[in-house]
Amino acid sequence: MKKQGIHVWLLALAVLLGIAVGLKQPPKQVAAADNRLQSVFSIDAGRKYFSVDQLETIIDRAHTDGYTDVQILLGNDALRFMLDDMSLTVDGKTYTNDAVKQAVLAGNQAYYNDPNGNALTQADMDAVLKYAAERDINIIPVINSPGHMDAILTAMTKLGINNPAFNGSKRTVDLNNDTAIAFTKALLQKYVSYFKDRVTIFNFGSDEYANDVDTGGWSKLQQTGTYRKFVAYVNGLAQMAENAGLKPMVFNDGIYYNDRTDFGTFDQDLIVSYWTAGWFGYDVAKPEFLANKGLKIMNTNDGWYWVLGRMSGNLYSYETAVASLKSKKFTDVPSASSTVPIIGSVQAVWADNPSAKLDMPALLKLMDQFSTTYTAYMPRPADYSKVDAALATVPRQLSQYTDASLAKLEATLNAVIRGKKANEQATVDGYAQAITAAVKGLQLRGADYSQVDAAIATAKKLDRQHYQDFAAVDAAIAAVKRGLDITQQSKVDAMATAIQTAIKGLALKPTPPKAPTPTTPEPAPKPTAAAPSKETNKQPPLPSTAEATTPALMLAGASLLASMGLLYWRRRETD
Template structure:
């Protein structure tokens, strides 16, 4: 009779734990204890079995709140999961050891390595064989007091650990259920101008950790400009400014970034923005027909100019081993005058000699970028060029594999984004209307707000405030929020970190999911403040 009453309570009131997905009862339930008896357990032995006690009834879980928000969550009933020092992180593949050790240290767990056994409270990291899946996708299952994060790649597993880290922040609980998550865009970046302003290695490392937790996967370093050249050089030490980063410091940054699945993307801008290099090589400075030096511009008619740049590109390819490279290409001052051929006859002559009598200075400039691309391509890199480094109507065409880094539509001869997209180019979004944090706010720039990015910007808004047609979405690889240090002393490092905090979070959300965010800006800000 007592057994019948218990069964009735279990069905009628829902106080018993539900079965696991395979149909077996949870450990400790009346049904599981019954199933554990041997066939001979009858009579007195059965009568001596302990009387089961009801377990707690759990409400259906709610979607975790994270930055960026997860793509999908299937709720379930259960206690969820919280980290404890006695709990383990185990991996199903030795290649996940770095991810396992990192999250174990962050959550105060014990890293146990590659294990097949299952214990209460385990956090298990695993690779799956989901062919064709987004390599950065992951599935996180919280069930039965354990967590499993599985993905097609170690990057996906890492992103799953970022979600878990946010869920349990400040004593929180990872909700029962299954998270299925993946980014909308494959390239999610932050660009830092370390040429105009020196940033300490420690400050950059702090940003790397912040970017990793927000699921960014690129850090751009613009380290050469008119004001300074900021990384140690062995091939041309004469061009290096003080203060600067040593190669040892850069290696530490690159290694830390790699541990967060972030690729560091270097930029040596040319043929403009080379003032610091030219200060040590005035013989390569571009001069107009009157002999007046053109600020920041190298004379691309000279073979020694190409040799110098190629030396640097080859040298830093070893310093930055990632898959991407930024060639620059913007604001070459020879092309901002009314008649480039008249102002710079040596460039016009070189263009005609190399490409024929109909070629002009824009052809020579395009050829320069193609040649630098050949140098970098030999190191197996994918390259990007600022949109104003592509020109209309040239006989020399830019290499077909160059990605357009679209930042402005304000330059002379500005071309709208659709021109590049309709020609089949892939594009990265650097829209200066939303994503440029320019120190001192010169030239009508205003410090961007996270609210405006969160509520108005999407990766399809490449220029101004108007999105390109949806049919081009797949060609837009992602985007980058950027800090440019035009008036370097306008803010300290700490002020910059505080100023970009919410814009970085808003950009992360919109690159991970370009749709309407699930939270209002007020709710999003409160969440960011809670997560730290």
């Protein structure tokens, strides 16, 4: 295939897919690109199973409502995302893919056997990420540890790891169990490697350490000195993310708990998802303290929290979430006494009771209300319907147009940038106008006259003097109409056929008879000795010409004279 043919084919394919060359950009961090705060919707798909369709519905609404990101908790008590390869090697021991998968799935069932599904597959997540990228939505994956690990702890036990949980906790790994920690890190590394180059932020959770037992909690860790191991653990996860080119994020409650810095320094590249100011006996560091330590703050104000199934009540109900929209600013960080710099804000829906029914209409309505309330921070996307309509007018058969006009069309397609906001609607409409003009400006290629020219060349090589009538050929050539475009190729082909047919129908002039030419008589054959003829009554034929007998007669005469002379000479000698 010619280079030009390949180019045209690719351009046509792009149009058929509803995009054009250059329209699709890789996932980006919108806040960094647009210099505005991130607006994140978070969904707890760790405790409760969410299907691909449900996640895509949320992503669609996030796009139309002006969110920049959707955070998906995949590991939160349960672990509801299975990679294709879950095999692990820990401390020299290999756990096979099937063994790890079966153990984790069993852990999910032990936590909550969700009738809607157990876990997303890697193909499912590939689809979700692709769907989000096409709508300029960043995905923030969350796999929580060292707390909220119920299913993973069950899996470790089934795989033969002894006592992985902290002091009777059902959901928190023991930081003093080196094998359990190594297993957890190896598992997390699998997920970090998968999300590398697919997302920008990876959330490791790291909240509520062993809050389900009296011996747990951050204060107990600090009392026993184990908090130092927590600092090292979080820093190790942060480094894991950074090595993959990702930004690490954790929830705030365990970071510099009670403003204590004597156990070590947390990685300064951490993003702290600040959700709670704490409560009696739960003394978390204030947002100002964390900001002064150089940590970035993602405002995850729990005033906006809704726990599925709680439509009313005082704790994380639908009512309280809606009420908080009226009382809180987008930048209000829990317990902040002053303005704290943030990189964005998060609205979250949780599934503390995974059996609670998902009310998708209510969830989407809550997203709409959040977007409407904070519209100054969440500009809606520009309307690309005119662009899409213009794209639909691009002809499918682009190979019939000239290179110059195709180049102009391609330039307009490449100029389209998706993901612009409503305040740039005029620019987006300009894309549509440019595409429409380029389509109207497409110029058809000229028809192919090569067969016509070849037929005419054949006719010119013929000597018309040899043919009875050359008029049909002349008429066919005279009927050729130049300047037709490629859509009239059949007419041009017919012209070539007409000339070729006329040439084939030519008749040669008859050849005139030649005048007879005089002939020279053939010489008579020389006499030869012949056998005696049986027909004795027939006379031998006489020679036909003198030329044939003269030499013989002369020889005979000479012989006779010589004999007579010799006889005469002898007689005289005798006398």
